[in-house]
Amino acid sequence: MFSLTGRRHLHKVLKTLRLSFADFSNLPDIKKLNAVRTVEKTIDNNTSIFVESPIHVKIQPIDVNDLNAHNKLTMTLYSHGKDASDFQVKQTSKRLELLNKNTASDKNDVCLIQVPYQLKVQVSTSDNASVHLSKLEGDEFIVKTQKGAVNVTDIKAQNIKIETVEGEVTTEGRIQASNIELKTGLNSGIKCHNVMANSFIVSTHAGPIAVKSCYSDNSHFTTLMGNIRLDHLHRSVLIDIIQRGNLHITGFSGNIQASLKSGEVYMHASQLMEKSSIFIHEKGKVELLIPDIINNLPATNLIAEKITVDDKILKLGRFMDDSHPKRFRFEKEPHNELHIVCKNGSIDLKETDLPFIV
Known part of the structure; x- marks a missing residue:
């Protein structure tokens, strides 16, 4: 879906940034x-950059208007301290280390x-460094933190992978890549604004x-x-809520397969294609809203303890006699x-006049 022009094989050139321990939020x-x-390093376009740091790291592009900067990497260390002698630089052909000699870095x-x-x-x-x-x-952006937050704004690549043990992950603007993978642990969440990808994989613990x-x-x-909340969702989607949690989807168009052990599902869908399914294996409820329901609802099979169907569909479908739990079928061309x-x-299946916003 997306390709970066002029891709060349990246030589295994390693540059590592190491800083002393500190505590952050x-x-x-x-x-x-x-x-x-400030440290400047002239690099070629095939360089791979590896940064290892226990303090906050902020990475941004060079000034495109500065023609002399197009082959330079610049690292600036900001601190409340004023003594530059607190920091020393070690450099080899494959390694660049920025060391903080303070034992108690701010x-x-x-x-x-x-x-x-x-x-x-x-x-x-490490630790709380963001x-x-x-x-x-x-070509590729890989981020790993322990407790530190990760914030990504307007990124384009072939591959984007972000993993944090306890930190929050936030993307702003648009992130665009062939493959995007976001993962958090414990109670940390993931919040994204605009995503464009071939493959988008997101996972959290709680x-x-x-x-x-x-x-x-x-x-x-x-x-x-x-809990999962998805707005303006398109194409092919898999959703797994393994133990408990609620699913809220507004503005869906595509194919969905959702599986919940227990929880509630609310979905506003304009178009459901192929074989879409929602399964709640234990206790829960599903509320599905569809505009122009006669034309947009595909062939439907509902199984639940309690089923409520919009009158327009109720007249065209049928409840299965003496079934427990209840079963309702709405026949249509079997393509979807x-x-x-x-x-x-x-x-609860019903028609809505809520507009679908792309």
């Missing part, structure tokens, strides 16, 4: 800090890295998942105990099908 305002050390320290376009960038931080990437275009707009050929959302099963709960 959110990225401080760089304008309020002192630029205590928690507000930030390393700002400006990189040329079309690089592979991998960032790993990672912020903005307005970058490259944290919420929220996506404002998703144009992915194939999307897969998984959580153990979190919808199956909803909630044996220990309820299904």
